[in-house]
Amino acid sequence: MSESEMAIIKPEVMKSYIWLQTADGSIQQVEEEVAMFCPMICREIIQTGMGSSKNYAISLPQRVNPSILSLILDYCRFHQVPGRSNKERKSFDEKFIRIDTKRLCELTSAADSLQLKPLVDLTSRALARMIEGKTPEEIRETFHLPDDLTEEEKLEPLRNTADDPRIRLLNRLYARKRKELKEREKLKNVEVEEEHVDERSVDDLLSFINGGDGDSKVPKTSKHKKKNRRRKDQAKDVSSDNDPADLSSVEPSPSKTSKIQEAAVDSLAAKVEFDDGDIDDELDPAMKEELDREVEDFARRLNSDWPERMQEILSSGQERRHAPISMNGNGSLRRYTGLERR
Amino acid sequence: MKTVTSSGCDRISYLPINIIENILVNLPIKDAVRTSILSTEWRYKWATLPKIVFDYESRIKSKLIKIVHQVLLIHVGYIKKFELSGLALRSCSGIDKWILFLSRNAIEELILHIDVGGGGGKYTLPSSLFHCKQLRYLELRGCIFRIPPTSKGLGFNHLKRLRLYNITFVGSTIGCLISSCPLLEILELDDFNGLTDIEVDAPNLILIYLCGSFRRICFKNCPLLVNVAIYKCGYSIGGSNYIDQGRRSNLIKALGGLARIEELKLGNETMKFLATGNIPRKLPHIYNHLRRLYLDCITFCNLKVISVVFCLFKSVPKLQRLEISAQLDKGAPRDMEPVLEFMEEQFHSGCFLNELQVVKMRYIYGMRVELEFLKLLLANAPVLETMCIAPESEVTAAGSNMCKELLRFCRASPKAKILYFEPYEESDED
Numbered sequence: 001m002s003e004s005e006m007a008i009i010k011p012e013v014m015k016s017y018i019w020l021q022t023a024d025g026s027i028q029q030v031e032e033e034v035a036m037f038c039p040m041i042c043r044e045i046i047q048t049g050m051g052s053s054k055n056y057a058i059s060l061p062q063r064v065n066p067s068i069l070s071l072i073l074d075y076c077r078f079h080q081v082p083g084r085s086n087k088e089r090k091s092f093d094e095k096f097i098r099i100d101t102k103r104l105c106e107l108t109s110a111a112d113s114l115q116l117k118p119l120v121d122l123t124s125r126a127l128a129r130m131i132e133g134k135t136p137e138e139i140r141e142t143f144h145l146p147d148d149l150t151e152e153e154k155l156e157p158l159r160n161t162a163d164d165p166r167i168r169l170l171n172r173l174y175a176r177k178r179k180e181l182k183e184r185e186k187l188k189n190v191e192v193e194e195e196h197v198d199e200r201s202v203d204d205l206l207s208f209i210n211g212g213d214g215d216s217k218v219p220k221t222s223k224h225k226k227k228n229r230r231r232k233d234q235a236k237d238v239s240s241d242n243d244p245a246d247l248s249s250v251e252p253s254p255s256k257t258s259k260i261q262e263a264a265v266d267s268l269a270a271k272v273e274f275d276d277g278d279i280d281d282e283l284d285p286a287m288k289e290e291l292d293r294e295v296e297d298f299a300r301r302l303n304s305d306w307p308e309r310m311q312e313i314l315s316s317g318q319e320r321r322h323a324p325i326s327m328n329g330n331g332s333l334r335r336y337t338g339l340e341r342r
Numbered sequence: 343m344k345t346v347t348s349s350g351c352d353r354i355s356y357l358p359i360n361i362i363e364n365i366l367v368n369l370p371i372k373d374a375v376r377t378s379i380l381s382t383e384w385r386y387k388w389a390t391l392p393k394i395v396f397d398y399e400s401r402i403k404s405k406l407i408k409i410v411h412q413v414l415l416i417h418v419g420y421i422k423k424f425e426l427s428g429l430a431l432r433s434c435s436g437i438d439k440w441i442l443f444l445s446r447n448a449i450e451e452l453i454l455h456i457d458v459g460g461g462g463g464k465y466t467l468p469s470s471l472f473h474c475k476q477l478r479y480l481e482l483r484g485c486i487f488r489i490p491p492t493s494k495g496l497g498f499n500h501l502k503r504l505r506l507y508n509i510t511f512v513g514s515t516i517g518c519l520i521s522s523c524p525l526l527e528i529l530e531l532d533d534f535n536g537l538t539d540i541e542v543d544a545p546n547l548i549l550i551y552l553c554g555s556f557r558r559i560c561f562k563n564c565p566l567l568v569n570v571a572i573y574k575c576g577y578s579i580g581g582s583n584y585i586d587q588g589r590r591s592n593l594i595k596a597l598g599g600l601a602r603i604e605e606l607k608l609g610n611e612t613m614k615f616l617a618t619g620n621i622p623r624k625l626p627h628i629y630n631h632l633r634r635l636y637l638d639c640i641t642f643c644n645l646k647v648i649s650v651v652f653c654l655f656k657s658v659p660k661l662q663r664l665e666i667s668a669q670l671d672k673g674a675p676r677d678m679e680p681v682l683e684f685m686e687e688q689f690h691s692g693c694f695l696n697e698l699q700v701v702k703m704r705y706i707y708g709m710r711v712e713l714e715f716l717k718l719l720l721a722n723a724p725v726l727e728t729m730c731i732a733p734e735s736e737v738t739a740a741g742s743n744m745c746k747e748l749l750r751f752c753r754a755s756p757k758a759k760i761l762y763f764e765p766y767e768e769s770d771e772d
Contacts, residue, residue: 105357112360112361128365129368133373136379145355145380145381149379149382149385
């Protein structure tokens, strides 16, 4: 009789236990109301009916190991009691999360796998508090993170990090370095350009020196016009490129170099033969004056980068695809370089 | 530059992504983005942050627009919430692009306070705002809202809460916007202008708060509406105050469709607005659920306003809490006779306010009309528990007179307590 009675008695009347098995195989039992606080366990019990005895223990996800499980059950045990005030719960929570970061991370992970959202939120907030307001070094130390970003990657401009004065300083230094590198590259390009520019302009110069006293400027033929335009453009390029370059290294005394220039031009004069179909034109004096002025101007411009160009030409002796005149020009120039050096 | 870490292994970097997001969401935006320089693992963990909040606490003082640009560009994946509030925007360049970007990332909560300081006009919201089809909560402040003329593609199918502060409306009425948000539950329009008619057709609306100028208001289809607050400012056309002089009472038109409301707040010019037209003795509907009534700016010398008040009283049998703030009508004559007569009449016409428990009267002057009113209430509220009186601050000598008078009145309720507060003493408990 008593046995059948026992069978009829529902389990809720007696204090019942749920059996839980962690990934490593160990089994423990826990009060039912405590276990039911975990949504995942609750679902398991209701849907599959497991957990009522040792043989049918509910297997918990892999991320839950026994020590963490006992922590979680402590949490559940406290919070499942309905009568507690908010203040009590809060102070329990504050004390509860005062564990080392390693365990805190494990706890977060385990709570997540058991879908215990309040605990996940609590631990996430605790971890966030450990990150907030700290410097990267402090954070790395707290969580044992490897410092494996390259300096370049760290300083890729995320202006948001600009608050840390050290990072700002590093950013600035790097920006400066980058600027310098860019400038140096630009200079190289400019110098290469100048080489072209100057070669042609020397030709032009020679051509109109040959064609008389500066009257080849009149743009009668298209060819000439083009040459002039090109020259003007190149002149412009030259002048504009020159500005940022290290003018400090270039301080020719106009008089000296103009002399050299004239000498060079003279020596080349004989060798040049250019087709200038419009040389014979009569120019009015005003135009002539203007042209003279332009020539002078142009000469000055040439002079300003003469020495550097020399160096370039000397150092890169390969580029000889220009007109023969250039070769000769170089040859004679070389001589004058020597002169200048002394 | 690789440094070897000391003993201890890295537990946090390999937590599941939802936990990492949970952690980062609890950080201010600056710290969250800064985690990108911790280690290679952490480089782009913040980029999937579902909530991007630039508010006053984020303490970004300069280059705000640049920073927002960068954050949005690096961000990956959907953005659940974007907030920009409490920060002084110096210009509105880029906001269009942000809204377009957010609309493509399934944004659900959008809070934008665009209070552009200094000179220049307000910012006009782009039409891409209406592409944010997943919005559930929209809060905007300090801009121009251009409602497109056709309702095609207009509404937000999931919008539950809409809060617009200091907005200028341009375009058609707001009615079509409201009706195209079928799930709307809370609507707050504070300090708006540019609307003439407000037609509320919202089957799920629970709370509405309106404070601004309009000409007409009507509640068409609000079966669930429980909380209504209307603070109307004078609607001016060309300077003068215009109040619609319809034949049918504004009162009936406006409050007609609110059968289930539980709380009603009327203030500013609303009472005057409701008092135009013919004021019925009693409203056609009985508001059986109305429990709390808050009436602001009641000018006791104005017969029309008082008739509206009594009309309301007759239609709210279950009223439990009544709060009235008085106001002196500075232009009107202080002729109290008509009002007194009217109130006498009401006195004798039978009991109402059978369930009134709490009454609070603020800013009263101790005028005879006001005292008569209180007398009326005390005599007709059988279950009244508390009556709090807080006079206008200028009233000093008249104060004690008022008290004497009040003590003299007979009370229908044996439990009634009269609490008299000195000006500024009253605390807002209960």
